[in-house]
Amino acid sequence: MAAPPPSDAPERPAALRHRHLLDLSTYSADEIRHLLRTAEEFRAVLERPIRQVPTLQGTSVASLFFEPSTRTKLSFNLAAGRLSAETLSLSKSGSSVTKGETLKDTARNVEAMKVDVVVLRHSSPGAPHFLARCTDSVIVNAGDGAHAHPTQALLDVLTMREHVDAFEGLRVSIIGDITHSRVARSNVQALTTLGATVTLCGPATMLPVEMEAALDVRTTTRLDAALDDCDIAMALRIQMERQDEGLFPSTREYHRQFGITLDHLRRHPDLLIMHxxxxxxxxxxxxxxxxxxxxxxxxxxxxxxxxxxxxxxxLAPQRDRPDASAA
Amino acid sequence: MPPPNRAPAQLMTARDLERTLDRMAQQILERIDPDDARAPTEAFAFVGMQTRGVHLARRLQARVREQAGVTLPLGLLDVTMYRDDVRLQLEQPRIQATRIPFDVTGRHLVLVDDVVCTGRTGRAALDALMDLGRPASVCFLTIIDRRHREVPITPDLVGRSVPTLPDEEVRVEVEEVDGEDGVWLVSSPPSSAPEAR
Incomplete structure (x- = not known):
């Protein structure tokens, strides 16, 4: 018989103290655990015959994607649909954005259509923070430049939680283009908050040394050093569009030095691979x-x-919140 | 000035609660159709509503096992995702586990809750169950019916019906969660959000 699953935190419901999800730097371990626990219950919904619940009926979620994205956008729209929320999406091409409307004006217009949550993907770091200041909607960051991608980091951590017992003492290595990676930055924040140890690894041209001091991580330019005593290795995508910048000689050489192969898996029999x-x-x-x-x-x-x-x-706002009228 | 909290009045002692559960287990056994070709474990199941309902369902399950020698399957149901007041609360209610380890389609379900009041939770539970399949029947069991119905939901098996004032609250406590068995009537603190049951 299923006993109530003993959660890894005290019974106290750790409510989310944040109104937005901009980055994970200010989220506490309790808040992250609360998000993960809630996600685990929603995961169960996705395995049912009817994969939809009426929870957010009447809530509208707008996704504003000013940068190309397939999975993140699809994933957010699907998530909103599974919760019976209404979705509208706007992408860069074929919208007023190409006509020169500013981000603020676009968002204010969307807000004037009584949207509750805005999911924003933008190439400028801090764009979601800016929107959070100048509009009244709840803002969820779906990736801003090289700064943060909090939902990706949270889903990575959720995936790890399926495979490991505790984050305390867990050793994770992130390998690739660290400099340009919002995924790496958000993962470092989530993982160190939860008590894991993080090693960043990549070619010296893609590995900002300042991160070691600023983020409480270890850095190395040797893949072997990153994989020794490591539980989970997360490889990051090499962005082909950066090939011109001369950050590494060729993709073949990158693979030889930083690519994870079957040989690595043989030498590290418990290592898990994420990407x-x-x-x-x-x-x-x-x-x-x-x-x-x-x-x-x-x-x-x-x-x-x-x-x-x-x-x-x-994060969905309460319905009786007095609506500040958007101009 | 809000009136001072009245001392809680005990409606049921641990012994009363036990006897009520004994009687209800008997009533459940009466519902098992001897002509049903299926084994009772295939035809029946308990669904306990988080949190107290789960523990009460476990006790009913144990009593049925003692008396009839069958262990009816038991599922856990959290109706938060189906509530109609999710976005009216001060903060988002915490979602607890839903674990239904059997196919509800074709089964007679006994839905177990501790207290029924407005009926809204029962409504949510029915919606949640229907999304999981098509049960043969749902029998709604509650320890306390405290009236004040707002939607037409009526429990089929009631431990005790207690007329209460709207600002009162009935607390069914179980040893597993609260350290002690019993049912108490308390006046809810004046400013607290109405807990829809």
Whole structure:
């Protein structure tokens, strides 16, 4: 008989103290755990015959994507739909954005349409913070420049939680283009808040040394050093569009030095592999590693929907909140 | 000035609660149709509503096992996602586990809750169950019916019906959660949000 699952935190409901999800720097371990626990219950919903609940009926969620994205956008829209919220989306092409409307004006217009939650993806770091200041909607950051991608980090942590008992003492290595990675930054924040130890690894041209002091992490330019005494290795996507910047000589050389291969998996028999996707097969991970049973990349995708349901559920504003009229 | 909190009045002692559960287990057994070709474990199941209802359902399950020698399956149901006041509360209610380890379709379900008041939780529970399948029937069991119905939901099996004032609250306490068994009538603190039951 199923005993009530003993959670890893005291029974006290740790409510979310934040109104927005901009980045994870101010989120406490309790708040992150509360988000993860809620996401785990939504994950159960996704396994039912009817994968929809009426929880957020009447709530509207707008996704404003000023940067291309397939999975994140799909995942947020699906999450909103599973909660019976109404969704509208706006992408860069074919909208007033290309006509020169400012971000603020676009958001204020969306707000004037009585939208409750705005999911924003933007190439400028801090764009969601700016919107949170100048509009009244709840803002969820779906990636801002190289700054933060909090829902990706939370879903990564949720995926880890399926495979490990505790974050205290867990050793995670993040390998790749750290400089340009919002995923790396948000993961470092989530993981260190929860008590894990993080090692960042990449070519010296992509590994800001200041991070070691600023973020309480270890850095190394040697893949072997990153994989020794490591429980989970997270490979980051090499952005082909940055090839011109001369950060590494060639993708083949990158793979030789930083690509994870079957050989690494053999030498580290308990190592789990993660990747935020989309994977460049044969560059960050060898072909066989992507399909290996210890690569938990697809469960990251499933968890993405559940996690975003939890974020929308916990942040959706209360209905009786006096509506400040948007001009 | 808000009136000072009245001392809680005990409606049921631990012994009263036990006897009530004994009687209700008997009533559940009466509902098991001897002509049903299926084994009772295939045809019946308990669904306990989080949190107290789960523990009460476990006790009913144990009593049925003692008397009839069958262990009816038991599921846990959290109706938060189906509530109609989710976005009217001060903060988002915490979602607890829903674990239904059997197929509800074709089964006779005994839905167990501690207190029924407005009926809104029962309404939410029915919606939640219907999303999981098509039960043969749902029998709604509650320890206390404290009236003040706002939607037409009526429990089928009632431990005790207690007429209460709207600002009062009935607390069913179980040893597993509260350290002690019993039912108390308390006047809710004046400013607290109405807890829809």
């Amino acid at each position: 935020p996707g989309p994977v460049n097969r044969g560059i960050e991970l060898s072909n066989a590693v992507v399909d290996h049973e210890r690569a938990i990349i697809l469960s990251q995708v499933t968890n993405g929907v559940a996690l975003r349901m939890a974020v929308l559920y916990l």
